[in-house]
Amino acid sequence: MDTKEYIASGILELYVAGTLSELENLEVYLNSEKYPEIKKEIEEIEASVLSITKSVSPGIKGYGDLLNRMDGANIAKTGTIGNKVSWTAYLGWAASLVFMVGLLWLYQQNDQLKLDLEIVSREKDAMEQQIADSNNSLAKTEDLLKTIRDKNITVVVLNGQTVSPTSYAKAYWNKGEKKVFIDAQGLPDPPNGFVYQVWSLTLNPLTPTSMGLLEDFVDDDNKVFALANPNESEAFGITLEPAGGSESPNLEQLYTLGVATS
Amino acid sequence: MELEIIVEQFQKKDAIAFQKLYNMYSENICGVINTIVKNTEVAEEICQDVFMKAWNNAESYNASKGRFFTWILNIARNAAIDEIRSKSYKNNKKNLSADYFVGILESVTDNEDGKEDIIGLKKLLVDLKEKCIKIIELLYFKGLTQKEVSEELDIPLGTVKTRNRSCISQIRTNITL
Numbered sequence: 442m443d444t445k446e447y448i449a450s451g452i453l454e455l456y457v458a459g460t461l462s463e464l465e466n467l468e469v470y471l472n473s474e475k476y477p478e479i480k481k482e483i484e485e486i487e488a489s490v491l492s493i494t495k496s497v498s499p500g501i502k503g504y505g506d507l508l509n510r511m512d513g514a515n516i517a518k519t520g521t522i523g524n525k526v527s528w529t530a531y532l533g534w535a536a537s538l539v540f541m542v543g544l545l546w547l548y549q550q551n552d553q554l555k556l557d558l559e560i561v562s563r564e565k566d567a568m569e570q571q572i573a574d575s576n577n578s579l580a581k582t583e584d585l586l587k588t589i590r591d592k593n594i595t596v597v598v599l600n601g602q603t604v605s606p607t608s609y610a611k612a613y614w615n616k617g618e619k620k621v622f623i624d625a626q627g628l629p630d631p632p633n634g635f636v637y638q639v640w641s642l643t644l645n646p647l648t649p650t651s652m653g654l655l656e657d658f659v660d661d662d663n664k665v666f667a668l669a670n671p672n673e674s675e676a677f678g679i680t681l682e683p684a685g686g687s688e689s690p691n692l693e694q695l696y697t698l699g700v701a702t703s
Numbered sequence: 704m705e706l707e708i709i710v711e712q713f714q715k716k717d718a719i720a721f722q723k724l725y726n727m728y729s730e731n732i733c734g735v736i737n738t739i740v741k742n743t744e745v746a747e748e749i750c751q752d753v754f755m756k757a758w759n760n761a762e763s764y765n766a767s768k769g770r771f772f773t774w775i776l777n778i779a780r781n782a783a784i785d786e787i788r789s790k791s792y793k794n795n796k797k798n799l800s801a802d803y804f805v806g807i808l809e810s811v812t813d814n815e816d817g818k819e820d821i822i823g824l825k826k827l828l829v830d831l832k833e834k835c836i837k838i839i840e841l842l843y844f845k846g847l848t849q850k851e852v853s854e855e856l857d858i859p860l861g862t863v864k865t866r867n868r869s870c871i872s873q874i875r876t877n878i879t880l
Contacts, residue, residue, distance in 0.1 A: 449868070450864060450865075450868075451864035451865050451867055451868035452864065454842075454868050454871050455842070455849060455864060455867070456769065456770070457772075457773055457843075458773070458842040458867075459769055459773040459774075459776060459777050459846065460842060460846065460847070460848045463768065466767070466768050467767055470766065470767045470768075483770070485875060486871055486875075487770060487772055488875075488878070489871055489874045489875045490731075490772075490843055490871070491731050492823070492827060492874070493824070493827050493839065493843070493874060494730075494731035494732075494734040494735050494776075494843070494844075495730045495731050495734055495823075496734070496823040496824035497738055497824060498730040498734035499733055499743035499746050499747065500730075500733070500743075500747075501729045501730050501733050501747065501750060502747050502750075502751060504729075506751070507725065507751050507754055507755070510751055510755065511755055511758070602765055602767060603763065603768070606714075606762060606765075695767075698767055
């Protein structure tokens with residue numbers, strides 16, 4: 442993409458103003474994640490809008506004032522306590538510090554060993570988990586590992602979006618074989634009559650192409666789905682669609698989204 | 704600390720991150736509100752309401768929908784417009800553009816506290832044409848869409864984008880003066 446032309450179009454200024462459509466906002470966001478110069482430009486535009494809006498400010502009430510008004514809301518006050526501390530307290534702290542140093546010396550080696558042990562045991566746990574999750578067949582597990590470890594694989598992390606901020610997924614994209622494995626372990630079970638649909642997104646203009654559905658999601662043990670992807674994807678998104686899938690994505694139900702950086 | 708991290712912490716209801724964001728943006732937000740309601744005290748009040756709203760709806764913000772500042776700016780404009788509508792001001796946000804934010808210049812020249820900011824505003828507006836001031840007012844302070852601006856100023860849709868870009872560029876130059 443010609444980023445200079447894109448920047449010169451003036452779309453980024455409207456982005457900062459907040460007057461673009463939802464789809465255009467998404468496009469600018471994805472472009473800014475992909476091209477650092479676009480992100481930098483957006484930040485500079487924002488800085489100029491900040492300076493002009495600040496210059497007409499009538500002055501503000503302090504943050505403390507706001508906290509007082511929000512009293513009762515679930516916000517922790519972060520006031521400082523200014524009481525005097527006697528020298529005996531300092532002595533107490535000093536003594537405990539000496540004690541801590543001694544303890545530290547005693548436990549140093551032990552800690553290192555424990556840490557090593559924990560790492561090994563976590564690795565073991567992770568492996569066991571992996572095998573347990575793929576208990577339907579050993580061959581499938583091996584195939585999965587081989588796929589994920591393949592050096593030609595591009596890993597794209599899809600982060601949770603507004604409808605489900607805690608959701609996540611990963612796409613393991615083998616460009617050579619035009620295949621994408623979606624690890625959807627981090628998605629909730631879809632409600633009855635709905636199915637997750639995976640989209641390949643290309644930018645400028647933003648064009649979603651369906652890669653397929655995550656069928657039988659609930660019954661799938663390892664939640665890893667293989668999909669064909671002949672597209673030159675720049676980003677991947679997963680939306681919740683009515684059973685059978687949709688022609689175009691319902692952005693209101695965009696669960697996860699991630700930019701492929703090559 | 705990176706803005707992204709502060710915003711993330713804020714969404715996890717971290718009071719310190721919230722305070723940081725308040726310190727970063729409250730003057731801007733109050734500035735925008737003040738140009739709409741044209742009453743310092745009311746503006747300060749609404750400004751705090753806006754940050755309370757932001758806190759209570761922290762989880763509804765999402766980076767893929769726009770900048771954090773843009774998000775809170777939008778809450779602020781809506782709150783300010785609601786306020787003047789409830790006070791039976793003219794019932795059309797386009798009519799609000801009768802006087803531009805530079806009008807603030809005249810209204811606070813006697814105000815000692817405001818003097819430095821006024822100098823700041825004057826510096827920012829060096830070489831800025833009247834049509835720039837109008838377009839910035841409509842897009843950033845009033846939140847009109849590209850189409851609404853094109854109708855309001857009677858210029859082609861595409862011109863809104865290019866003109867606004869050159870106006871913002873001028874401000875960017877002026878910042879470095």
